[in-house]
Amino acid sequence: MAVVQAILDGLMIGGVYAVISIGLTLVFGVMGIVNFAQAEFLMLGMFVAYYAWAWLGLDPLLAAPLAFAVVFLLGAALQHMLIRRVLKAPEVAQIFLTVGLLIVLENAALLMFGSGFRSVSTPYQTSSLQLGPLFVSVPYLAAFAMSVASGLALWLFLKSSWFGRAMRATAQDPMAARLMGIDADRMHMLAFALGVGLTAFGGAVILPYLTASPTVGTQFAVLMFTVVVLGGLGSVAGAVVGGLAVGIIQSLSALVFPIQLQNLVLFVVFIAVLAFRPKGLLGAAR
Amino acid sequence: MSAPSLRQAAGLALLAALAIALPFAFEPRGYGIRILCLALLFAAMAQAWNIVAGLANQISLGHAAFFGIGAYTSTLLLIHFGLTPWLGMMAAAVLGGLAALLISLPTMRLRGHYFALATLAFGEVMRVIGNSWGGLTGGPVGISVPYAKPSLGLMQFADTRASYWLMLGALVVVTVIFVAIKENADAAEVIGVDTTRTKIVAAVISGALTAALGTLYAQFQFFFDPDTVFGVASISVRMAMIAIVGGIGTAAGPILGAFFVIPLEEIANQVFSAQAAGLSQLVFGVLLILVILVEPRGFMAIGPRIRRLLRREER
Numbered sequence: 392m393a394v395v396q397a398i399l400d401g402l403m404i405g406g407v408y409a410v411i412s413i414g415l416t417l418v419f420g421v422m423g424i425v426n427f428a429q430a431e432f433l434m435l436g437m438f439v440a441y442y443a444w445a446w447l448g449l450d451p452l453l454a455a456p457l458a459f460a461v462v463f464l465l466g467a468a469l470q471h472m473l474i475r476r477v478l479k480a481p482e483v484a485q486i487f488l489t490v491g492l493l494i495v496l497e498n499a500a501l502l503m504f505g506s507g508f509r510s511v512s513t514p515y516q517t518s519s520l521q522l523g524p525l526f527v528s529v530p531y532l533a534a535f536a537m538s539v540a541s542g543l544a545l546w547l548f549l550k551s552s553w554f555g556r557a558m559r560a561t562a563q564d565p566m567a568a569r570l571m572g573i574d575a576d577r578m579h580m581l582a583f584a585l586g587v588g589l590t591a592f593g594g595a596v597i598l599p600y601l602t603a604s605p606t607v608g609t610q611f612a613v614l615m616f617t618v619v620v621l622g623g624l625g626s627v628a629g630a631v632v633g634g635l636a637v638g639i640i641q642s643l644s645a646l647v648f649p650i651q652l653q654n655l656v657l658f659v660v661f662i663a664v665l666a667f668r669p670k671g672l673l674g675a676a677r
Numbered sequence: 678m679s680a681p682s683l684r685q686a687a688g689l690a691l692l693a694a695l696a697i698a699l700p701f702a703f704e705p706r707g708y709g710i711r712i713l714c715l716a717l718l719f720a721a722m723a724q725a726w727n728i729v730a731g732l733a734n735q736i737s738l739g740h741a742a743f744f745g746i747g748a749y750t751s752t753l754l755l756i757h758f759g760l761t762p763w764l765g766m767m768a769a770a771v772l773g774g775l776a777a778l779l780i781s782l783p784t785m786r787l788r789g790h791y792f793a794l795a796t797l798a799f800g801e802v803m804r805v806i807g808n809s810w811g812g813l814t815g816g817p818v819g820i821s822v823p824y825a826k827p828s829l830g831l832m833q834f835a836d837t838r839a840s841y842w843l844m845l846g847a848l849v850v851v852t853v854i855f856v857a858i859k860e861n862a863d864a865a866e867v868i869g870v871d872t873t874r875t876k877i878v879a880a881v882i883s884g885a886l887t888a889a890l891g892t893l894y895a896q897f898q899f900f901f902d903p904d905t906v907f908g909v910a911s912i913s914v915r916m917a918m919i920a921i922v923g924g925i926g927t928a929a930g931p932i933l934g935a936f937f938v939i940p941l942e943e944i945a946n947q948v949f950s951a952q953a954a955g956l957s958q959l960v961f962g963v964l965l966i967l968v969i970l971v972e973p974r975g976f977m978a979i980g981p982r983i984r985r986l987l988r989r990e991e992r
Contacts, residue, residue, distance in 0.1 A: 425790040427738075476970055482789035484973040486736050487921060487965060490914055494962030501955035605955075609909075613801050616794050624790075651809035658802045665795045666783030 396525055397642045403531040405638020409631045410538040411593035411611065412618035413545065414586030420625035421562045421582035422478060424485045428493035429590055430608035430615055432462050435496070436591025437603035438504055444511045444598075451511055452533055455541075455595035462591035466584035474583060475576065493608070500605035510602040530599040537596040541589060542631065549627070558582055562625070590615075613654070617661040623671025633671070696845055700838040710837045712943050714897060717844035720935035722890050722912075723919035724851045724928075728883040730917065731926030732855075732862050733876035735785065736793045739800030741912035742780075743773040743884040745807060747891025748906045749814055752822050755831075762832040766892040773888020774881045781880040785873055800913050807903030819902030822895055832896045840897055847893055848932070851886050856928050858882065887916075910958070918961075922968050924977025933976045938964075 415429045436458040443454035473492065477484045515529040549555035560568040561578040569575055601607070618637050622629020637657065644656040664672065703710040722744065729737050750772050751765025760768075784795040808817050827835040834840055858879060895901060905911055915938075923934025941964075945957035972978055 419790075425794065473966065473970070480969075480973060482793075483730070483736055483921070483925060484969050486738075486790065486793050487917065488969045490738070491962045491965035491969060494910060494914070494965065495959060498955035498959040498962060502959065506955075613798050616798070620791075620794065649809070651805065655802060655805050655809075658798045658805070661798045662780075662784070662795055662802070665787060665791055665798075669787055669791055 392524055393646060394643070397646055398639055399525055399527065400531070401639030401642035402635060403527065403535045403638070404642065405635035406535040406538040406542075407593055407597055407634075408614065408618050408637050409634025410542055411590045412615045412630045412634055413542065413627055414588070414590040415615050416619040416622070416625055416627055416630040417589075418583055418586040419619070420627070421558060422474070422579050424474070424478070424489070425616075425624070426474075426583075426586070427486065427489040427612070428496055429587065430610075430612040431493055431496035431500075432466070432587040432590045433594035433611055434500060434603070434605065434608040435462050435465070436594025437598050437601075437607060438500065438509075439591065440595035440598045441509050441511060441603050445509075450513060451595050451598040452537055455537060455592045458595040459541075459588040459592040463584045463588035466587035467580050469587075470580045470583035475579065478579070497605055497608060504605055506605060508602040508604045511598055513599050516599055528600070533599070534596040538593060541592050545585070545589065545627070554578075554581060613658060613661065617657055617664075620661060620664055620669075621672055626671065629671050636672075697842070700841045703838075705836050705838055707837075710841055712940055714837065714840050714844050715943075716935045716939040717841065717848050718890060718893060718897070719915065719919055719939050720932045721844070721848040721851045722887060722916045723923070723931035723935055724848065724855050725883050725886040725890065726916040727920045727925065727927075727931050728855055728858055728886070729876075729880050730920060731930075732859055733785075733879045735876065735880075736789070736917070737796040737880075738793050738909065738913050738917070739780075739796030739798070739803075740883075740887050740916050741907045741909065742796075742800045742803040743776060743887035744891040744894070744912050744916075745803055745903065745906035746773050746776055747888030748895040748901055749807070749820070749891075750888070751892035752820055752895045753813070756820075756823060761830055762892055762896050763830070766889050769888040769892045770885040773891070774885035776888075777881045777884025778877070781877045785876050785880065797909065797913075800907060800909060804903055804907035804909075807907050814903060817902060817904070819900060819905075822899045824899065844893065844897075847890060851890075852928055852932070854882065854886065859928070918965050920975075921973070922964070922975050924975035927975075927977045930975055930977045937976070 411433055414432070415426060418424065418426050418429075436455075439458040439461050440449075440451040440454040443449040443457055444451055449457075469492070473488060477488045513530070515533070519526045519528045520532065549559060557568065557573045558578050558581060560571065561573060561575055561582075565575055568578070614637065618633040619630050620633070621636055622631070622633030640660060641653055641657060644653050648656060699713070700710055703713070722740075726737065726740050729735050747766070747769035750769040751760075751762045754760040754765045754768060755762055780796065780799045784792055787795060807814050810816075814820060825831050825833055827833045829839075832843075834843075862875060862879070891906060894906070919934035919938050920931045921934070922938055923932065924930030938961075942957060942961060945960050949956040949960075968975065972982075
């Protein structure tokens with residue numbers, strides 16, 4: 392029964408991992424760069440939600456759209472000012488531009504918010520539901536539900552809106568998309584803003600069970616890379632599968648290993664996948 | 678490289694004499710000479726990174742793994758077996774080279790972003806192990822190098838100038854190896870040798886050198902913890918950044934970069950740290966972004982740029 396419970400817990404956190412990682416894979420799929428600073432936007436989302444709670448008394452789940460909106464705008468600005476300039480540059484420039492951005496965002500947060508840990512209190516924080524012999528913690532369930540909702544919204548957007556289709560076209564064949572009158576620059580801006588905004592949304596919904604701090608991103612950085620590499624870099628559907636898989640691997644390994652070694656299992660899986668299936672477990676599907 | 682001309686040789690000799698004599702201008706145990714030592718050490722580290730990045734054209738974000746292995750290997754051998762750090766450094770280099778072999782064999786075929794991701798994860802694996810295997814490493818609280826009566830045999834000096842010459846020697850060794858591999862790689866490419874194998878050899882040499890430099894760091898600082906020596910920002914990214922700022926793939930780049938970045942960082946720490954933690958790191962990040970946007974080939978590209986401009990004016 393402990394195993395079933397662990398799989399259930401893993402699914403709950405895995406749903407969140409999927410949503411925070413979709414942004415990373417979206418940016419890679421459309422623009423061909425890996426955003427090493429992606430996890431910092433999760434941190435920013437957590438802080439937006441934290442201040443919305445502290446100043447306005449807003450529940451983090453309700454503040455999630457606000458976190459999305461704020462970080463969406465920030466992402467559009469960063470894409471326009473910085474990322475756009477290295478899209479055709481050598482990989483070393485692309486890698487270290489986003490690494491520089493990571494350092495700047497983390498330390499700017501340290502200056503603005505201080506190094507302390509911030510947490511919110513909500514009425515449902517410690518409650519849990521019982522399903523026969525299994526338990527589901529309410530904040531985890533809520534974060535999972537919000538993640539599924541935002542994932543579905545993104546899917547609908549990509550599938551049926553003009554912008555979504557234009558964005559997918561840009562990812563598939565930038566030249567053809569340009570010939571059809573799609574402005575690639577605008578699509579890149581939209582993809583980057585949407586990508587980091589979605590990650591910030593995920594940051595907000597996990598605030599009821601995690602504490603925010605300027606360095607919280609480091610906990611998530613390699614985890615997010617593992618998710619997207621498992622599913623295949625650039626594949627949105629892959630990120631969903633990868634997110635759930637990582638959640639389950641993490642909670643199953645918690646049954647066997649001490650807590651400090653949980654991430655170790657993840658890193659080993661990550662390196663193994665990179666080494667043997669660099670296109671992801673699902674193959675090269677986009 | 679063709680045989681250096683007489684003028685080049687004279688220039689090098691002058692530079693060497695200056696470098697050796699420089700510490701006499703500083704207080705033997707002062708703050709200034711410590712910064713010089715760190716600048717030399719980081720120049721050597723960036724040069725070791727440069728072997729993989731500049732020559733094998735692979736961006737590593739995980740060189741802290743080798744650096745930390747080196748720091749812990751010599752320190753643990755000294756604590757438990759009283760082994761001199763000189764031999765400890767050899768053991769560190771062997772382990773560092775093995776670790777580099779272990780990670781490059783499956784990953785060296787990967788391109789660009791994928792290789793960067795794999796090495797980043799490898800560095801993090803080592804940091805997690807360093808923090809959680811407390812029985813061996815002392816865990817997150819860190820570890821101290823046992824303090825003894827200063828002696829050459831234990832690589833502990835009363836006079837910081839001795840450390841300076843040690844670091845200078847290390848930088849020269851790594852730079853000579855870099856130049857030798859560079860010439861070899863250029864020749865190999867012409868003949869058409871298996872490049873993946875050449876890249877793995879470069880990675881192993883780079884890992885071994887980085888580990889040996891980790892030993893020097895441990896003997897210089899006397900105290901360290903896993904988050905410092907296995908750190909992404911404190912070691913991996915800093916090594917890379919120094920090489921990039923100076924000029925990736927060039928022999929002089931990492932040296933220029935280190936003597937710019939390390940003193941700047943120290944000054945920033947002195948000026949800002951009292952008011953706000955994080956400000957000097959923020960400066961560091963902004964600098965990295967500026968270099969990437971303005972001149973991704975670093976300082977080494979600025980000289981030729983100016984010369985070209987001047988020549989254009991003459992016409």
